[in-house]
Amino acid sequence: QKEVEQNSGPLSVPEGAIASLNCTYSDRGSQSFFWYRQYSGKSPELIMFIYSNGDKEDGRFTAQLNKASQYVSLLIRDSQPSDSATYLCAVSEGGATNKLIFGTGTLLAVQP
Amino acid sequence: DTEVTQTPKHLVMGMTNKKSLKCEQHMGHRAMYWYKQKAKKPPELMFVYSYEKLSINESVPSRFSPECPNSSLLNLHLHALQPEDSALYLCASSDQSAGPGKQYFGPGTRLTVT
Numbered sequence: 001q002k003e004v005e006q007n008s009g010p011l012s013v014p015e016g017a018i019a020s021l022n023c024t025y026s027d028r029g030s031q032s033f034f035w036y037r038q039y040s041g042k043s044p045e046l047i048m049f050i051y052s053n054g055d056k057e058d059g060r061f062t063a064q065l066n067k068a069s070q071y072v073s074l075l076i077r078d079s080q081p082s083d084s085a086t087y088l089c090a091v092s093e094g095g096a097t098n099k100l101i102f103g104t105g106t107l108l109a110v111q112p
Numbered sequence: 113d114t115e116v117t118q119t120p121k122h123l124v125m126g127m128t129n130k131k132s133l134k135c136e137q138h139m140g141h142r143a144m145y146w147y148k149q150k151a152k153k154p155p156e157l158m159f160v161y162s163y164e165k166l167s168i169n170e171s172v173p174s175r176f177s178p179e180c181p182n183s184s185l186l187n188l189h190l191h192a193l194q195p196e197d198s199a200l201y202l203c204a205s206s207d208q209s210a211g212p213g214k215q216y217f218g219p220g221t222r223l224t225v226t
Contacts, residue, residue: 032212043202043217044155051212088154090215096162098143098206098213102154 002027004091006103014111019076021106023089026070032092033065033072034100039085048074079110115139116218118203124224127193133221135186135203143213144186146178147202149220155202161186193225 003026013019025033032051036044050056050063050072062075072091076083089103116137125131135144143162147155160168161180169178175197177189186203200220206213 034214036217043200043220046214046216049212049214092212094212096143097160097167098215099157099160099168100215104154 002030002091002093002101004089004101004103006087006089006106008104009107010109011106012109012111013079015079015081017079017110019079019083019108019110021074021076021087021089021108023072023074023103024070025072025089025091025101027091027093027101028067028070030067030070030091031094032098033063034090034092035061035063035072035074036088036090037083037085038088038105044088076108079108081110081112084108084110116203116205116216118201118218118221120221121219122222122224124226125190125193126226127195129193130189130191132190133188133201133203133223135188135218136184137205137216137218138184139205139207139216140183141205141207141213141216142183143206144180145204145206145215146186146188147204147217148197149200149202155217159188190223193223195225198223198225 035048038044048063064073086105090100093099146158159178179187203218204215206215
């Protein structure tokens, strides 16, 4: 059974701080990794994806991938109250259907 | 443009009703998905259509019946649902032609079964 694990939180950080969200996965053959942000009552929104080891930056977001440790993380710099949401880590099984395995999500609360 | 639309936004139905959920995308994506999401849980995959053919059915009860009339449309037909089927139903689409496909979600249909 392929698994993706996240700390459910809540992770509380002060406004302006760096929020660090972590995810581990069980399938060593996984190739594609995604972070979704989900506000309460809304649908998931894709905010980052990463396919290669290392860091990938987009604005205030940085995704980090370490395939040897089977670890993916998302850093949010200069956290804002509007970043308060549940962050879902997802790992793709690949192939024609691109089935995603989701973690349980981490609730982030940014305190003003 | 990464827009997936879903109708209706909210649906209340009795256990004997028949209703349908509709999903549409015009991004040329050839994979489309139905998910069910309960409160404080991650999305749970129900069905996958790839090139308009059903490729994955995650052992979903037959009271849920998917249909893909063309490459842009995906329907989910509902019949004789149970109160525990109340949830947010999400549609997503993915572009398989450009390598590892990123899935984009629609806004969802909030379903309440009474």
